[in-house]
Amino acid sequence: MKNAVLKESGVKFTVKVVDNKYYLLLLNKDVEFGIDDLETLVHAEKEIGGQKLPVLVICPPSATTNVELLQALSKNQNNPYSSADAFVISSIAQKILANFYLKINKPERPTRFFNVESEAREWLKQFMQ
Numbered sequence: 682m683k684n685a686v687l688k689e690s691g692v693k694f695t696v697k698v699v700d701n702k703y704y705l706l707l708l709n710k711d712v713e714f715g716i717d718d719l720e721t722l723v724h725a726e727k728e729i730g731g732q733k734l735p736v737l738v739i740c741p742p743s744a745t746t747n748v749e750l751l752q753a754l755s756k757n758q759n760n761p762y763s764s765a766d767a768f769v770i771s772s773i774a775q776k777i778l779a780n781f782y783l784k785i786n787k788p789e790r791p792t793r794f795f796n797v798e799s800e801a802r803e804w805l806k807q808f809m810q
Contacts, residue, residue: 693718696725702809704736704762708744716749719759726762735765735808737801742772751778755786765791765808767801 693714695707704726708714753759760766766788770779779794791808795801 698730703734703805706738708740710741711743714746716753733762733764735805736763737805738768740770751782751786755788757789767805768794769798769801770794
């Protein structure tokens with residue numbers, strides 16, 4: 682299993698490939714994940730194998746994002762190594778952004794939001810090879 686720990690103004694996230702089945706993206710507390718971070722993530726996914734795999738994103742309650750990132754994230758071309766996205770979220774603000782993302786941005790790949798990590802992993806299994 683390869684890991685990539687990425688730093689930009691401090692550590693923002695860790696990404697790794699789990700059992701060659703999916704990417705695990707762990708966001709750190711109090712980060713705003715933006716468009717530059719998406720580009721950094723795509724570069725890291727390329728470096729750790731460049732496989733098209735489902736992605737499990739673990740978001741601490743204090744992690745946030747912006748509209749620019751949501752628009753970019755919804756397009757397959759901006760996240761070419763993701764076949765499906767499962768987000769584990771917990772704050773009310775994250776739930777509002779999740780609803781906005783699904784209804785307004787309409788992601789081009791399968792995407793779901795969960796409160797429980799085990800449910801997210803179970804859903805992702807259908808996209809694992």
